[in-house]
Amino acid sequence: MNIDDIRTQFPILETEVHGRRLVYLDNAATTQKPQAVIDTLTDYYSHLNANIHRGAHHLAAVATERYETVRRQVQQFIHARSHEEIVFTRGTTESINLVASSFARRFFQGGDEVIVSGMEHHSNIVPWQLAGATLRPIPFSDEGVLDLDAYERLFTDQTRLVAVTHVSNTLGTVNPVAEMVRRAHAHGVPVLVDGAQAVSHLKVDVQALGCDFYCFSGHKMYAPMGVGVMYGRQEMLKELPPYQGGGEMIEDVTFERTTYNHLPFKFEAGTPSVGDVLGLGFAIDFMESVGVDNIATHEADLLRYATDRLSRLPDVRLFGTAPEKAAVLSFLVGEAHPYDVGTLLDQLGVAVRTGHHCTQPVMDRYGIPGTVRASFAVYNTRDEIDAFVAALQRILPMLQ
């Protein structure tokens, strides 16, 4: 794997910020896009733009065929059994809202409980509350490891679903999802996995995980914003009512009643973001050309290197030190507010995220207002981590 070659595919990495070469370490928020993905959008709108599934004309037919090809690409990428299990959405948030809404209408009976982990993103908390569930959070240790004994004790007759993140966006923990699914299924409870922070870092195999739903966003895996995926096991999707009405989700409509299209179209109401879906296809091509295992190895090296360098600095406290971790490093510096650290780093060209990262319960768990978060992608280098640490060293005296 040649990082210099990879970096040349990402034009934004040449950007200067405050007179310095950008060091982009906010990849958990969104990754940058390779030129092939950027070109897809221009190419689509220059040569191919048409609404899909409905037009009798050439452009509509080609756009439809490309869109459906990406569905099969996604199927292979996450090793789903069938392309009918792949539903395109706007992103992880919409995917989880879709499942929460449809699942609740089909399976909730009153007094319903959903087990979540204590480290969920708000997108895997609020939709369940909106659906009327009581949440039962799985506690985690100071290192950021879920307590699986406590998990086991949370199951009751009222438990309808387990909804758990594969990788924590704040702590980086890679949760033992396959084992958690096995235990939930032993209780007869289905499992939704939030894969927003997993798909760009590790090989995802939904059949090996055994989960019932797997949700992720394109923009966190080098694809455009505005496209995501909801994978659902076919048997489960057949059971669920549609989420939104209109467009291609129907089979037959009268004023008296409507019958619904077959999978996956039952869940794709309205005109989808076709160009972005095609961009997702090129993003998968990009990841596969590098190799997902190579990406994981490179990022693990960056994480080890950055953790080691950061933990040598005075007054730096790391949050999330689980043995199984992906490319996220959350920390605080002394008593400094994370926002101040982020702003000063930005002045030196280093982009990190600060705040609660849409995981307020994690902040409450540690009794802190937020963290500074550096998160890595395939194009990051040890040199950039050196630049980040040097910037931190430079601002440390200002934070006393």
Ligand code: C6P
């Ligand atoms: N986390 C972060 O900076 P959307 O916004 O729908 O693409 O993804 C929501 C989401 C759901 N689950 C997890 C684990 C996530 O990390 C995110 C997005 C970003 O950490 C933006 S808050």
